[in-house]
Amino acid sequence: MDAAMQILRCRLYDPRASPVFASAEENRRKLYDLFRHTICQACNNSALLLGPRGCAPNVGARARFERNPGDFSGSNFDRREDLLFVISPLKLLFCCFRSQVRLNGLLHADDRSALKEIAKQLCVEHELEFSKAASFEENLRFLTVILEQFSLSHKALVLVLDEFDLFAQKPKQSLLYNLLDLLQSPSSQAAVIGISCRLDADQLLEKRVRSRFSQRKILFLPPPSEEITRFLEAVLVIPVDSSANLAQHANAFNAKISAWLQMETTKELVNKLAALDSSPRNIIDSVFRNLLDYLKNTKSTTPKHPPTICALADLSVLELFLLTSMKRLENKERDTYTFNSVFKEYQDGYKSSDSYSKKAAYKAFEHLLERELIGYSDGRAVSTLSHLRPVKMLISFEELEQGLEASPICPATLRQWYSQPGDLSMFSLITFSWNVSAEA
């Protein structure tokens, strides 16, 4: 049981272990060739892996490395024993001739710290002492020296730059220039792999950097919708073991899974997913809940409304009134409005003595701002008077209408007011004030 859980957990949460789509397999082979050339033939390579988030390069790059698990410095595996088990000599080769450095564009503020990080990772891997105070120049020289040593011992260095576009957006691009320039020297053996979700990432490079980059781009894309079911099956079905006791459980589980996959609701869900976003990460995230409900025989707890409508349904009456006033103002073709004009509209529409005070309305207005249902449209700092700053509604009319429908406390008069162009009639005012007082 534990083993099965372990397998599933791995597949679901560890991108390295998750199965790969057929379309990604092609990319995988390309990457494999690229590394093979770097490692066995001492060809320095650079490549960009592009593709939308979630489906993607990241998984690809890691899946690549997963094939060559033991790291040279970390593992003390016995080579002879390995030889018996490892069929492909390449696999063996990858194990011991590779060293890897990973960087992420989001983590390193500038080229200096990024280069420092490279030096640090290399130092940690090879148990060298890392000096924090080393400058950009010194770190660069260190990298050159260590690459020289690497190539003397036929060891390749793989540099993976995650969020490549962010590195390319740094001024001067000195890190990229230097890394790619190192690839040109005969005394180094390395590959630089950039990962980015921007399809135009290579256009960001400066001319001299682009000239050094090898222009290899590998595109990772979400799988076509037909493959999703197959993918789910690959993720969820447990391999059946030989021992009888476990096999029984596994078979039972697998049967359940295949029954679930055949269900209409599941198919519907998969189709919906394919229509919206079919990246593996998204699929796993959204299918998992449904599967759990099925396995535990519980009712699904998915919310009835989309999040914005839920947010609207939770609002107080006064807040709904303010939103409706805004909508009415927009209908009157007033492009911008301030809190004051919104409050005036509210007062005009609701001419009664027990209307809310301006202070209360302002509180409600602030609350709406906090929930990002409305927003200041001038986008400047807080310095000006907030009562007079232009605001805009951030939700559409349809959403507001649905929200009014969904709200349990929305008075009928408000709905009426929403749909009517003019002021509220005397009659509806009375009923409305009655409603409000009843709620209070």
Add this chain to the structure above:
Amino acid sequence: RSVKRDLGFSPVLPRARSRRKSRDGDRKYVSRIEWNDGVFEVGEDVYVRKLESAERDESDEEVEDCRVCGKVGGEVMIECDACLGGFHLGCLEPPLEEVPGGDWICFKCEKKEAVGEEPSRRRHRTARERLLAKELWAARIERLWMEADGSPWFSGRWYLVPEETASGRQPHNGSRELFRTKHVDHNEVESILRHCYVFSPEDFSKASNEGDDVFYCEYDYEMKWHTFKRIVDLADHDFEEHEESKASNKKRRSSTPNKTPNKTPKRKVNVGFTMQKFFILLYQSHTEVTGSEVLRRKIFPEDSGKDLTEIEKAKIALSLSTTPGSLPCREKECKEIEAFVTDALKEGLENLGKCLYISGVPGTGKTATVLDVMRRMEKKLSTKEIQPYRFVAMNGLRLTSPEQTYTVLHEALTGQRLSWKRALQLLDERFSNCKSLGGVDSRPCILLVDELDLLVTRSQSVLYNLFDWPCRPNSRLMVIGIANTIDLPERLLPRIASRMGLQRVSFSPYSYIQLQEIISFRLSGTEAFEKAAVEFASRKVAAVSGDARRALELCRRAAELAECRQKSGDLEESNTRLIGMADVEAAVTEMFQAPHVQVAMRMCSKHAKIFLVAMVYEYHRTGMVETTFDQVSRAQSLLCSNNGEQPPDKDVLLSIGCKLGECRLLLCETGSRHRLQKLQLNFPSDDVSFALRDCLDLPWITKYL
């Protein structure tokens, strides 16, 4: 090898030279060797005998005798910081009780007596003294191996004493300072005298009691150019301690606790190069694999083995890291630069043309040409056609800041690392009156600055100084600047432009004929490529950029594709052996075109496609490039409801839009702007129509395009 002869390195035994050629495969690499009662490990420092005969008659003393009584050992000794002579504490006048802190100068040096004259009796000389007197060498063992006949060998990287460098001993050199060279020689272990210990300056200052054979080394010395380079930090302290404990087992000689070299600049950075462990790590892996099938497959650019296929050979020849023997198609520029350098080197020529500005787009061989010229000059230098000179190269993008130029230049010239302000001051003095300097310092110096445009600061003072120095009388400095833009001098202040813009060489992009020549030159010796394929590739690149790197990469990619094709094995075609037009074509499409956008659009989810179409629809309706999310969502629901699709929620739609924006299919503001978010297609709307024209899951979409 010629350099080696100049410096007088010669292997100890006559057998050495013949042995050089023995193949790697016959050797058995080991990490330690026991020989003549000594254990030598990779990464250790040793004394190496210069001549076999010279060594015998002097006893191998590890301990120095007292300069006063002449006896060895016994009491605690103290070392003079000036002459390095040893004294018993008791033999001094007045006798010292304990070793004093700080520098201690012996009475002889205080009286400024000449040290060497006095002893009539023959003194024992320690290995340290003999090394400093250039009678021994020091080297670091980089590899150890047993030859096929069982004799142990090592390859050692030489150290130099300051006197052996071109600039001689300088005032800031410490008395125990050594310089590491790049020069590695193979010798028999027989020639090793015994261990010595070379530390980084910091460890050296910490270590006070390791005996007489301690040295420190802070710089690499480039023998070709007589320049110094700081050694980068690869220190490993665990190993160090191990070594220290070993050293302490030996006979101790108590000397002054303060051996800190007098002028080592204080730096926080831990510089050093004790790479022992590192080397061991690497070479173990190396030796383990020797002989296995894996390593044999490994290809080195310099030796093209016989078992390589034609395509593999071609790939190696085409890779950017291979340095070709010469550069075709740049003969004219080469001549110009060579003429400039030769002119500038002529002594007594007080012209102002000592700056050269080289411009050209990337990948046109600017740096390669200059380096090639320098190689030729080096050859001329060895035949004494021109006077000796120094060469310093730097790259603007490798510097921490533009001001760092001064530090690097000063360090390269003198081997002293200073802050840039101080370095600027000293350089300024140096170039104002170069005549006053003697020896190697008076040689002309050629400075190559790559990526010159990176040195532009707000006040442009770095560039001004760089180009002002050569114009001063007697500065003997010439500057070659390389940058991409042709009009860099014009963009700078007039006072810089007038100095640097006098002589220029501009590298134009390669034409297709030149590219073809370059590729064929690299490929000479292999028949992997069809002629037409090479021409096609070079025409293609020349039409776009004329970038040689691009052309080489393109051909390499084509070779890879051909290799792939051959492996997958449609061997029935007669022509598959060669890399043909089809492969180049495939490589071109892969590299030059950006099919990504269309492929990515085709692979989008259904609603993302509708989103894109809605954008196009809005664009056609309003004629405005920029629209808001509000409008697009309205168009989207219109499209959906007209064609029987369930329109997605606004929230989902917003996230779809943001995802498209993330891939840069759209340009958009942040998603928190919701309805007000501004959107714009990142490419012509025709691309959308083209990509989605015959889309299977949305047949109705065509009518909106």
